[in-house]
Amino acid sequence: MRIVFSDETERGPSETIAAFAxxxxxxxxxxxxxxEDFDRLPxxxxxxxxxxxxxxxxxxxxxxxxxxxxxxxxxxxxPIARGIPIFSGVIHRQGFEKVKRELFGEQHNWSAYDVAFAxxxxxxxxxxxxxxxxxxxxxxxxxxxxxKTMKEALFIQxxxxxxxxxxxxxxxxxxxxxxxxxxxFGRSHESRALQLADICCSVIVGHLLGDPIAETxxxxxxxxxxxxxxxxxxxxxx
Numbered sequence: 001m002r003i004v005f006s007d008e009t010e011r012g013p014s015e016t017i018a019a020f021a022x023x024x025x026x027x028x029x030x031x032x033x034x035x036e037d038f039d040r041l042p043x044x045x046x047x048x049x050x051x052x053x054x055x056x057x058x059x060x061x062x063x064x065x066x067x068x069x070x071x072x073x074x075x076x077x078x079p080i081a082r083g084i085p086i087f088s089g090v091i092h093r094q095g096f097e098k099v100k101r102e103l104f105g106e107q108h109n110w111s112a113y114d115v116a117f118a119x120x121x122x123x124x125x126x127x128x129x130x131x132x133x134x135x136x137x138x139x140x141x142x143x144x145x146x147x148k149t150m151k152e153a154l155f156i157q158x159x160x161x162x163x164x165x166x167x168x169x170x171x172x173x174x175x176x177x178x179x180x181x182x183x184x185f186g187r188s189h190e191s192r193a194l195q196l197a198d199i200c201c202s203v204i205v206g207h208l209l210g211d212p213i214a215e216t217x218x219x220x221x222x223x224x225x226x227x228x229x230x231x232x233x234x235x236x237x238x
Contacts, residue, residue: 001027002135004087004124004179005186005193007142008113009205010054015093017208017231018112020120021201022087023079024127024137025193030082037078038192042067050189051075053202060213075199076220085127086200086221088229089119090208095233117141119232121179127226128178136180142188142198204229 006022009015025031038051044067045051051071059068079086091112100110110118121139128135188194200221206214208231 002132002137003027003031003193004137004139005141005191005197006117006120006139007188007194007198007201008116009201017090017092017205018096018116019088019090019201019205019208019229020113020116021197021204022120022124022139023193023197023200024085024087024124025082030084031193033082034078034084034196035192037074037081038195041074042071045071051195051199052188053199056199057202057206057211057213072199072217073220075196076203076217078196079200079221079224084196084224085226086224087120087123087127087226088201088204089116089121089123090204090229090231091116091119092231092234095231095235099233115232123226125177125179133178136178138184139179140184140186140191140194142186142191142194 002024004022004024006020008021009017009019025034041051045056053072056068056072058064060072078084093112096112096115124137124139128137186194188198203214203217203221204225207218208229
């Protein structure tokens with residue numbers, strides 16, 4: 001059975017883009033292997049409550065923690081070593097706000113983070129429809145801060161997939177969703193898979209923002225990206 005684990009970027013007024021990243025694993029052959037890979041991380045990070053992408057980048061940028069670079073490199077090697085596909089949904093926040101009313105009308109109050117999740121969800125569903133159209137999967141997301149709109153996005157994907165709503169979000173699906181209802185929520189400090197999703201998200205965001213530190217690590221995960229990440233609606237700010 002396959003499970004998708006997802007996480008999002010930090011929320012804050014200064015954040016340029018909103019992003020979700022997701023990793024898909026086979027519970028029988030990949031999940032335990034990922035735990036074993038985390039157990040082999042440098043001791044300084046392995047002994048922490050959890051490994052966070054933002055903290056790793058901060059330590060590398062400030063020259064703190066001699067093992068931070070090695071830890072990030074080791075984690076970014078996991079998707080290649082274990083054959084784990086990586087999905088993403090990225091929205092340029094300022095551009096999205098400019099077209100929000102045009103796209104959704106007055107009745108929708110989705111944020112850029114909600115749309116980023118919907119785009120990521122659609123990418124996963126399209127991938128499954130192509131490769132394993134007979135399968136159903138579970139989706140586990142870190143935290144439940146936007147539980148209501150995430151469930152709404154799943155409803156749209158499952159029931160209204162053939163409408164123009166999903167096309168406006170950056171994808172197009174014309175099939176019954178493979179994602180089992182409901183979406184489940186977990187705590188990243190209890191799940192290495194959620195931590196892997198978080199780190200992939202941090203690397204993708206760093207790449208899109210032009211952070212030179214991120215490029216080495218982005219090159220590691222890039223072969224496992226199902227699609228090249230693009231910040232949707234960025235062109236609207238010109």
